[in-house]
Amino acid sequence: MEVIMSSSTVNDENESTSIYNPDQLELQNIQREVTRQLSKSLTNEEISHYEVELLENDIENISKRISYYRKWLITIILSITSVVVTMLSSCWSMASEKIIEHFGISREVSVLGISLYIWGLGVGPLFLSPISEFYGRKLTYIFGLSLCSCFQILSAFSPNIGGLLFGRFMSGFFGSAFLSVAGGTVTDIFQKNEIGVAMTVFSLAPFIGPALGPVISVFVVENIYFRWIFYILLITSGLMILLIILIVPETYKPVLLIKKAKRIRNETKDDKYFAPLEIALKEQSVWKNSLYGSKRPFTLLIYDRMMFILCFYTGLLLAIIYLFFVALPYIFRTVFKFSPYGQGLSFLGLLIGSIIGALPSQYFQSLYNIQSAKIGKLKPEFRLYPLLIGSFVVPIGLFIFAWTSYSNIHWIAPMIGCSIFSAGVALAFQGIFGYTADAYRLYAASGMACNSIMRSTMAGIFPLFGLQMYEKLGANWGSCLLALLTVVMIPFPFIFYKIGEKLRSKSPYTWSMD
Template sequence: MSSIIDLREEIEKTSSDSDLQIQEPREVGKQERNTYDQGNVPVYNPAEEIPSLAVFEGKDPNEVSFDGPNDLADPKNLSSIRKWIITLVISLSALCITMISSCWSMATDHIMEYFHIGHEVSILGISLYVFGFGFGPTFLSPISEYHGRRLTYVGGLFFVVCFQLIASFCDNIGGVLFSRFMTGFSGSAFLSVSSGTISDMFDKDQIGTAMVVYSIMPFLGPSLGPLISAAINSSIYFKWTFHVMLIFSGAVLVAVILLVPETYVPVLIKRKAIRLRKETGNEMLYAPLERTPLTLFQSTILSSKRPLLLLTRDPMMASLCFYSGLIMAIVYMFFVSFPYIFSEVYGFGIIGQGLSFMGLIVGIVFLLPSAPFLQKLYQMQVKRNNGKHEPEFRLPQVMIGSVFISIGLFILAWTSFPNCFWIGPLIGSVLYGFGTVLIFTGIFTYTVDAYRLFAASGMAANSLVRSVMAGVFPLFTLQMYEKLGIHWATTLLAFCATALIPMPFIFYKYGAYLRSRSPFGWTDVN
């Protein structure tokens, strides 16, 4: 691994009394971090927070690193089978966490009757869970960047199981709603940190397929949740909805403990440094992450500002987060609008309403056979660019997905008539589901490529925005559909999606420039 030294020491060596010149850090032979100059005004430098990200030519003989590119401790040297086992386990975990979010929707009537509450309070069971999705990564992602991915996974899932126990057995609606928020908060690591694990293991020419498999899970889960919940609530006691999810999350926790190792390189090197100090007795040996050791509290609270800085300092990140937020908000609106549409227009019962989500499931699964095509499309662009990788090469699938999104919503809006066969709205939801995963796979992979070492914080920023929007929109969905009517309410969403179609095209053309304005952006130099 390239050597790493303390940025502040380098500044002191290269500064003069009258003019401060900061040497730009870079990863030797691989990446160069882009910053922008505002004269003599100091700019925010994320490397000041994480010295392990300031990588220079000079090599300190006491600094520990991997023993070359073939070091077995490097997660990129894991066997392909081991990489895919890890990918599938964390993808299954993301599926579990997101299924829990939406299984509430088909139990709403029973929950309202059992707790004697209205519709608005009941919908909080979905909204608070999604709010937990948004705020959790802001605090959990920095833990993974200082203390490792595995700690975040195991700790998060452990608390998911604990709070699921409350939802399963508590007879107080306040306690249940609190457990919903905390379950979403604890499980949110699998919506932000997991992409970092995949980035740790796969090279750029391999990461596309793995990211496709992982990226469909946060969308397949919300679509499967109502289907399973409908089957439970139509035949047995509604609290089995929570019991089944408790059993599922417990099984996933065991799988993570047994099959998912630590993959974050700075933490692995830190462990190597500790081992070498014990073996050699040389206390001068150190890992870059040890230069500014942080407690769990410091890494959680003080470093949670980085996702917020990404949103405020990086215009491209903020725009992509808003775009993905709108798409996800519409998905969560479906948990209210689909039961309403298919009960009011077609007279479907609870099983039929649950099956109405099959269109989304089919559209999402369609992405799997298209993954090789998407990876080939990316490689063709790299070849045309003389073999140089650019993060913007991940955006063409976002362009395609934006068109599918709009078409799907218009079909859903204007085929929802009693005299039209119910397959019409389902076809619209198929197109919307396919467009959704195209967009999110492109945005997720772009984030990992463009903000390599800040991938977890970038995903946390995305999760924060999309989860807040996805949590708010269901609160007014029923009222909107009742006031505007099914057709014009859905058409309004289609117009919003259509207005945003140019966004990925603009980012594809000007993305490199926008990244150059970011203190967090990294780009290839080879």
């Protein structure tokens, strides 16, 4: 459930902010830099006159020109592609036994097929997201998914395990370019009063993909051949690239302004008209910006303890999710004597729970608006309500899963435990992502990036020892240990809610909403 979320907009009397939309902040940075550069040769009046702005009736203003149904078609295409990219992370789970047999490798080496893909998803946005800031979202989708598909070919046809594992990492690396910016397209095309349902649908996609991967994978692996799951996802990725080229337009405002500036220059024959990003492209190196951008998240993670704890918590939750991709087949095979088909279907508990946990997002958005209106200002701590609930739901689900994993208890009980746990994870992610973007507003992109690093690193490590842990401790105590780890984390959301404002005032990275 590697998730890089964007959520619906928040209204205030004076401003609107998105839960995670660092592009707006990047645009402001670009404009400030452009103004500084141009001030050397142009007066403020000339800058104001020749800098183009995106007006409602401009042909470049895509969000105003396309129909409501086209917006939903774009959202569905982006959501399905998100499902495909995240399915790639977990489809390996039910193909693992066949891969071990085919290549003659150990189980530990096989688990690297999951871990390397997750690590690729975590590292990729650090270097690839700046491409979208300079060249737009659509080019990033095409570039990222095309290379992701190329390395899927390596995974699908490699005659040795080394090539297959390398292909897995690089597929995750380039697939992450799509996940890191796709939510921004949805926020670009929908109006504030329309976006709620659309963002809920899109936000569900990265949760659905990892849980759906093993369900589909087991039927393909058992009835055809393990490589066919890679063939199918490769074909699907190619189809999604084609649909993105044909249907998904460029929606990133700085790039649209470049198109408008070019049009006006052609119409007026006056080369003074400019868009801020045009100057930034001349003054800044994309690759230098990528390398510099990869440094900032580590700085934030090291020097801000509050950010470290939030990132660690999301890392722990995602690590347990991916540990389950190794543990669930083992538990349902050894305890409940499930066939491979039953083992694959056991992941439906995670899928159902994820959907249930994501559904109340609009309620928490409304609660945030109400609480902010009461005190007359936006307060990041009001974003923590889903996390406060999720911090209790997560260990409850794990304890149920742990102590119902007995052969004399019906198998539906541990699946219910999985669903409750998964719902708690979805709630926790909503709260942490929302809080991160609001509290670290000027550093929102870096905050989300360091969160991605931490959770992907932990999620990639846990599967490497998960099966051995369950073999040593058993299904009950192994899951109980995980539950106890999440119990230890319960106080932190309440501490942040109570004294978060005081902690933020001491951090050089947070942003005051006074």
